[in-house]
Amino acid sequence: MIFSNEEFCNKNDGFTHVKAYPLPSCFTNPSDLEQVFLDFLMYINVQREGKIEFADLV
Helix, strand or coil: EEHHHHHHHHHHCCCCCCCCCCCCCCCCCCCCCHHHHHHHHCCCCCCCCCCCCCCCCC
């Protein structure tokens, strides 16, 4: 996403201030949040698998 103050002022709708670009084609299922995260890790070329830990949310 790219911040554009000029676009924000020109549009004058009070909330538009970023541009979102389409996901790269390597994102296999954009409607599945877990798959998007896994695809993102592949996209950014994570080298140390198993180093990310998640705390319990409940």
